[in-house]
Every structure is written in C-alpha cells, then in structure tokens.
Amino acid sequence: MKFFHLSDLHIGKQLHHYSLREDQREILGQVTEYARQLHPDAILIAGDVYDKSVPSAEAVRLWDEFLTGLSRISPRIPILIISGNHDSAERLQYASALLKGQKIYLAGEVTEQGMTRVTLTDEYGDVTFYLLPFIKPSHVRHLFPGEEPETYTEAVEKLIRNQNIDFINKRNVLISHQFYRGISDPETCDSEIFSVGGLDQVDASVIRKFDYAALGHLHGAQSVGEEKIRYCGTLLKYSVSEASHQKALHLVTLGEKGDPLKIEKLTLHPLHEVRKKKGTLSELLAEVSPDERNDFISITLTDEEELYKPREQLDQVYSHILEVRIENTRTRRKLEELDETVKIQSPAEAFGEFYQKMQGTRMSEEEERFMDEIFEQVKGE
Known part of the structure; x- marks a missing residue:
C-alpha cells in the first residue's frame, strides 16, 4: 500500500511580515499534481492544517481549493486528516460526517470510542489507520475514570491500549500530532511551539508496535529512533532556522506484514527559497x-x-x-x-520562585505538576 504522508501545512502563515498565500497555493498544487500522477492509496495529513485556531477567510478558501482538487481525482483517493495543536478541533471537524461519504476522514477530537479508525485493503489484506489528533491529558481523562492519565505519555499509551489493536497479525498505521522523543532529542526549529519545561513530550516507545507512525508537529523531516516512526516535516520553510532543510513530499510504501517499508522523497519546487x-x-x-x-x-x-x-x-x-x-x-x-546573562523565565519557573519566597519552601512534585497543567490549560485557551 502506498500513501502520501504530509503535515503542518500551516495555511495562513506569514514568514516575518510576508504573506505565504501564493507560496502555499503553489506547493499544495504540486502535491495535487503528484497525487494525479502517482495515485497513492491514501493521503495522510498529520495535523496543523491551519496556522491559527481561527483561520482567515482566505486560509479557509485555500484549504477548500486543496481538498477539492484532491477529491476530483478519479478514482477517489481516501484522505485522512487529524487536527494539530494550531488547529481548532471543532472547526476542522466541521461537516466530517458528510465528507466521510467522499472518502475524506476528519478527526478533530478523540471520541468516547477512542481513536477514529479507517481500514483500507490491498493485495496483502487490511491496513488499519488510527487517527489520533493532538491531545493533552485533560482532553481524555474522562475516558479513564479512576485511572486518569497525568502525563502526555500516559494519555497516548492509554488510548492505544484501549483500542485492543492486533499488532501481531495485522498492519497498523498511526497518524499523530505530538512531540515524540526517543533516546536522543529530535531536531527542532524556531517556527515550532512547545510546552513549558518539555511537559508535552511523549516517549516514542509507546507507538513502536505500529507498522508506521505518520507524525506531525516537528518541521524538520526525521525519524524518531526507528525509520518507521517518522516526522515528514513541512512542505515549505517556515523559519530562517529551516534554511538548510530539503523539503519534500513523503511517499511511503507498506508491504506485507513484517517487510521493511520504503520511503521516497518527492521533490518540491517553492516559489521562494x-x-x-x-x-x-x-x-x-x-x-x-x-x-x-x-x-x-x-x-x-x-x-x-x-x-x-x-x-x-x-x-x-x-x-x-x-x-x-x-x-x-x-x-x-x-x-x-555583559556581566550577566538575561534569563527569561517560564511562567512555571516564575511562579515557583514566587511560591518559595511567600511560603519559605519549594513546591512539591505534585504541586509543580498541578501548576504545569494550569499553565498548559491557560496557554491552550
């Protein structure tokens, strides 16, 4: 089975004060043309469709143009989309039931049943795609009464375990938008947003049983520990720190269960480097x-x-x-x-110092975790 893996479109983004509307229209047009020529079995979009949770009207029009162009390819190509941390889950999921009839599968939020599943078939049998939109522990605690997840890793791990996935006999692909970390730190860029103190990190070991993990969130293409756990990166360069990146469209070929997968990088030609x-x-x-x-x-x-x-x-x-x-x-x-380095404190660090001055003692680990969650919730709002 062959599928495109793309993420972090950030439609509506500006680079410093320059609009990227035409740059994004051009690069999305190239993706559509590749889809016409190669006709993959599916197209996976791993979050951050928009750059802002309330996108502009022109950003919505560009996204509509892209989806419309892909949906006109015959025979129709299934398109699987999740929300990222920049997206509004509710807005992105609008008309999802209607679009499902057009083989466009949208997962803005985790439902009471857990992750959205889409099963496609090739000559080797079924491939089940699990759509996991960006989550925080607070988003899914109601699904696990009595054993609520406290960390991002626990939240992802519990959701996966709750799906009762057959990892031994079946091929399974995860589409996810989180900050996954392996043994070493992944490469990050100036255009990405992370939580205070690395609170949002997820241990990549919790997804290693999948035959392929199509990840979004990091803007540089890279694997996390294993080739099958992969960030495809952005289609365009969204910061000066990405100047040396070679942006490409990832074409993934998944063979029979247990066979090594193949990843091809299709060349893209931006309007502006x-x-x-x-x-x-x-x-x-x-x-x-x-x-x-x-x-x-x-x-x-x-x-x-x-x-x-x-x-x-x-x-x-x-x-x-x-x-x-x-x-x-x-x-x-x-x-x-300069006699001293200016240190910009995070909200959690500043509050920790304030607490110690007022109470005469440091916060406990439980209190620190509680405050981290509050700052995360405020940032999300």
Whole structure:
C-alpha cells in the first residue's frame, strides 16, 4: 500500500511580515499534481492544517481549493486528516460526517470510542489507520475514570491500549500530532511551539508496535529512533532556522506484514527559497544570482565600519529581506562585556520562585505538576 504522508501545512502563515498565500497555493498544487500522477492509496495529513485556531477567510478558501482538487481525482483517493495543536478541533471537524461519504476522514477530537479508525485493503489484506489528533491529558481523562492519565505519555499509551489493536497479525498505521522523543532529542526549529519545561513530550516507545507512525508537529523531516516512526516535516520553510532543510513530499510504501517499508522523497519546487547570506555589504550587493533576488533572505553583515543606510541599499537588490543582523568585532565585544546573562523565565519557573519566597519552601512534585497543567490549560485557551 502506498500513501502520501504530509503535515503542518500551516495555511495562513506569514514568514516575518510576508504573506505565504501564493507560496502555499503553489506547493499544495504540486502535491495535487503528484497525487494525479502517482495515485497513492491514501493521503495522510498529520495535523496543523491551519496556522491559527481561527483561520482567515482566505486560509479557509485555500484549504477548500486543496481538498477539492484532491477529491476530483478519479478514482477517489481516501484522505485522512487529524487536527494539530494550531488547529481548532471543532472547526476542522466541521461537516466530517458528510465528507466521510467522499472518502475524506476528519478527526478533530478523540471520541468516547477512542481513536477514529479507517481500514483500507490491498493485495496483502487490511491496513488499519488510527487517527489520533493532538491531545493533552485533560482532553481524555474522562475516558479513564479512576485511572486518569497525568502525563502526555500516559494519555497516548492509554488510548492505544484501549483500542485492543492486533499488532501481531495485522498492519497498523498511526497518524499523530505530538512531540515524540526517543533516546536522543529530535531536531527542532524556531517556527515550532512547545510546552513549558518539555511537559508535552511523549516517549516514542509507546507507538513502536505500529507498522508506521505518520507524525506531525516537528518541521524538520526525521525519524524518531526507528525509520518507521517518522516526522515528514513541512512542505515549505517556515523559519530562517529551516534554511538548510530539503523539503519534500513523503511517499511511503507498506508491504506485507513484517517487510521493511520504503520511503521516497518527492521533490518540491517553492516559489521562494529561504536563504542565509553572510558577508560585507559590498560583497552582498555585488554577489547576487538572479535566483536569489526574489527569495526570502536572512542577511548577516560583517563590516567593521559604520554603514550608511545598509537596509535601504540591500532593498534595492533583494525583494524579500527577512532580517538584517550585524556581526563584527564591536558587536562580539559588547556581548562579552555583559556581566550577566538575561534569563527569561517560564511562567512555571516564575511562579515557583514566587511560591518559595511567600511560603519559605519549594513546591512539591505534585504541586509543580498541578501548576504545569494550569499553565498548559491557560496557554491552550
């Protein structure tokens, strides 16, 4: 069985102050064209369809264009979609019962029955896809009276265990949008949002029995411990920290139970690249290729002398400048002369200090966990 794995579309996002509407329309059009040419057995979208929980009207129109284009491919390709932490679960799930008749399966929330399941069939038998939208422990505690999960790992583990999945004989694919962590820390980007103190981390061992885990949330394509547990990354670069990424559309081939899976990365061609350039002002003004002029550019100037209106001069050459930084002997010396590092505390750290000053003692582990959950709930609101 072959399927596309994509995630984190972030429709409606801006890169610094530049709209990405046309960039997103172009890249989603390329995904649709690949779907027409290759006709996968399914398309999995692992959360963060929108960049904001209340998307703009033009973002909703672009998402509608994308779904409509995919649904017009004949024979119809099943599309499986979950909500991410940026999405409004209720809004994304709108008309899900109606769309199910068009082979578009939406899972915005976990139901009383647990995860939404979609079963497809190929020459080797059934493949069951489990749709697990972004969850917090508080979202699912009502499903486990008397043994409520306290951590993100426990919440995911209990949901999976409650499904009574046949991992021995059947092929099973998980679609999930969480921050999974293996033995080592995964690569993260500036454009991602994480919880205070890593509270939202999920131990990847709880999903290792799946034949493939199609993950969303991290913007860099990478596996988590095993090749079958994989973040596909974004289709576009959404921060300067992603400038070196090679974005691609993942085509996954799942063979017979127990066979190694195959992952192909299909080339994508963005309207604008994201680049970093470093050098003196004269170098950056002189050494410009035609391709770079309209790309999104992060510039670091290394001139030692004071410059006359460097941004205005650079604007004459580059049409989409994201930022201009200065890095030279003077700026490095200023940093070295700082007597103390400015530390930005998290809400939990600030409250912990306040509590200790007022009570004369530190919070207990149970109290710290309780406050972490409160800050998470406030952030979610």
